[in-house]
Amino acid sequence: MSIKRKRNLSATIALLPTWFAAVVVFIGTMAWSIRLSFTNSTLFPSSTYVGFAQYSKLFASAKWLASLQNVLIFGVLYVAGCLVLGFLLAAALDRKIRFESAFRTIFLYPYAMSFVVTGLIWQWMLNPTLGIQASVRSLGWESFVLDWVVNRDMAIYALVLAGVWQGAGLVMVIALAGIRGIEAEQWKAARIDGIPVWRIYVSIILPQLGPALAAAGMLLAMGVIKTYDIVVAMTNGGPGNATEVPAKFIMDNLFGRQNLGLATAGATVLVLGVIIAVAPFRYAMHMRNQAKGAA
């Protein structure tokens, strides 16, 4: 008993720095930011409280509203695109093809790149005067158009394209590991029953990959909230507000526009959004675990 308590004590002491970091750095700064969002701070923190004035200003801003809509479109398409493409790549690699490890490396490679690099590469490729459009036109197809980054309606999809190109490799690796973990017996049994290959993947393999894909999806979703660098590198939020995202809005107001109050209001809304999105999910998980425990 006393040994156990001792061990607990030393564990507690060992964890102290982490607790300190979590409470002071994480929660402390968060509370500080939220406090600032109720003040009229501009360049420096001020303590003149203005109530919800910054929030009403925030939601009157067309740029902020556009950024919320953009991050939603981008997030849904990016996560879905990565999951679908990643799974397809994993299934293709699983077919015992030649040079599998070479392909695996190639597909995973984009993920090793920073979003800034990815953004710049795609910006050049999709730029109508430099990239694909210009090269195809120089080959003779004069009416060819591929101007996604400069086209107001398509720019957000250009971001999705670049994002999926980068993120699909990660999903592929996780899915492939999951597929390899599935017993070979199931394959044999399905084969004997004469089930077509695509059906095996969809009805037998895919359901068993649930946890792996959920983990991959979670990783990608966390990236969506912070989306900043790829936008700065590819479109800088343009044309107009077409690819403005909340993180960029906050950074712009924090530094460029010296508007601390508005920036922290935006950050608070973002945190609230994440909590609202994650809370039901966590609650469901919690309930499921309890149900399991009861059974």
Added chain:
Amino acid sequence: MKTMMKLFLAGVALAGLFAAAQAEDKPTIEIMSSWTSGGEAAALNVIKTEFEKRGGVWKDSSIAGFGAADAAFQNRIVAGDAPGAKQGVIGLAAADFVSQGLFNPIDDVAAAGKWADALPKSIHDLISYDGKVYLAPTGAHGESWVFYSKEAFGKAGIAQEPKSWDEFFADLDKLKAAGVVPVAWGGQPWQQTKVFNMILLSQVGIDGFLKIYADKDKSEASVEGVKKTLEILGKLRGYVDAGAAGRNWNDATAMLITAKAGVQFMGDWAKGEFTVAGKQPGKDYGCMIAPESKGMVYIADSLWFPKTGKAATDKAQKLLAEVVMDPTVQVEFALKKGSVPMRSDVDKSKLDACAQKGLELMSAGAIVPDQAIVLTPQQVGALDDFVDEYWSGGSNDAASAAENFFAIFE
């Protein structure tokens, strides 16, 4: 062994003392700037060379990108570790720092150097707060320039500079017909706002411009001026190429250098790019003030001197302020940077044709301040948003957009 150790330690301590004493003697400054492109770095070097010649120690902390440097500077200030000097524009951004008591005044240097006599009154007013001088002006940039490639103009058969917007658009049509991109457009919000301002000045004149930006005047005349400006701006959309969105200003200048494009609207820092490419003003490229414009929009750079609490830095700040305002440094700096000297009593003969045109307008007082001088950073951002939304939104409804313009001041 022990004594050896003691001796060694004593030696180290002594050496440290000497080093400290030496550093104390020399005015040392850490300067933070965003001047990193070829021309800019060369200009900063002019100041550095003279500063070191007069016994100063110079530590460079330059960061590429105006916004990035500003962000780093703010972080350093908040962290209580301010650099000795920061390059920044003269305007309301600096006023915030001054009003928080974060900058050192350089009043005695200004008094000793008779800055009040050497500088145009408007500039002297802008660098003073509550009667004390705080900022050391390095140079002014004209922002009403239209640069054009003589080769492209030749191809299109344009013999002389257009005098009115009608002639200007006729020339753009000729450029288009000759297979040249008429306007090398820099599709970033800040660049678009500069074009908006130079057109606005050509439409409402100097008094009208000041009324709008300084007095926030919403009278019918002001609204009408903004409307006419937006019409001209909207018309320009038809003369840019598909790759304009997001283009850097120096990439746009490169299109003129290679004669792929006809004209570019830009501040006179674009001259630096022409110079680096070995092009001569008046021979390879021309510079004209925007059509119908009676004056020039200007922006002014300066050095800011944050309080650091170190005596050596305080001394260095005074020395640096002296160096920056030295007449020869002002001219040399302007030549490298492509700007116009701030002092009106310098030797003008060395300046190129474009800078002389600019200096003429400046000494005649035919200048209006850039938005960064008269608007807060929030308002500048709102103005950028407004112009960008109109430009890239493709709306031709100039009348209703003009009504919305005045919301940026709120």
